[in-house]
Amino acid sequence: MSGSCSYDADALKKKIRDLEHELQKSREESEIYRALVEQALDAIAILCDMKIVYANQAFLNLFGLKADEDIAGTDIKLLFTEEQLQEIEERLMYRSGRNDVKPCLEMGVLTMDGRRIDVEICAKRFFLSGKELVQWVVRNITVQKSFKEELIKSNEENRRLTKHALDMLTIVSHDIRSPLIAIASTLKLLKRGIFGKLEGGVIDTIDDLLNRVVGLCGTVENCLGKTSAFNGSIVFEKEVLDLRKDIIDPVLEEFIREFEEKEILLDSRFGSIPADKIPIKASKMWLKNVYRNLISNAIKYGGRGCTIAFGFEIHGSYYKLNVYNSGKPIPEEEHHKLFSKFTRIKSGSEAEDDGVGLGLYMIKQIIQKHGGDIWYEAMPSGSNFVFTILKD
Known part of the structure; x- marks a missing residue:
């Protein structure tokens, strides 16, 4: 019997030593935690x-509490308004039973020493000795929030100024376009001899002036198109046109000098555009902008000595058209963003990456407003932009 009691006493002593060891270990871990928390910059x-229950020095400093005060047991309600306490309980303290409990919450507070600050409070629930506790980590975000507000104001002002500048540019483009068209018409009449016979040298000068005016008119129309596309204000009235005579040929004339200087070959490998009248109901200015931009891109990315081709097919109630160049195809990773706003094409060519990236975006807007669509096809021998457009 005594041996049994002796065995029980030894076991009990060992149990007590183990508990003392665990308690000492817990105390050491608690001291390490406390030391780390006291050194933390966050409250x-x-x-x-x-x-x-406990707060580090950073917490006391942040909320204006005195360091020499025993704050254990202090009610957190002293630091917040009733509305804030309600939001804290619902969002951070896991008491609402809601599924949208947030781990962090931002709010403005008035500290005990009279400062107004913005804080971010992050909460994490844990259990110790069967008791539910919540750890708060509080950061002072006053400066960051001020910067964010200033950035928002700056962005709003930039948007306002950008819209104002684009509106002005649209007005100027409209005002310039009309006299340019009048000048071009007058030069054509002079060239035909309506105002009297002209010598060969004078005709050559008029041709040069006409080409420059037509090119400038194209630039103005392109500018007008891009500003309108950016503002989402592409508005037009359709008229009955000849696709070749009214759209394609005039745009090609704008690039004749560039074709010659860069030794570019025009080809009809995709199906030549008929010489006969091709009736279409569309906006002359906007549809010219489509071809103007596609041809401009073909020249830029096709490079010197390239081939540019135009295609034409009739498919019931719509035409299928295309503009091809023999330059290096656009990398596949660029395809998905080709027609997005402010996208600049990165191709394998040596073309300069200039412009603001509105050309293809504008083209897509114009074509869709005409009831069609546009897409890109990479080909072994080059790049092909294909689009459809309704006849009527």
């Missing part, structure tokens, strides 16, 4: 039933 507090 940290442990709460139980909305009362402070």
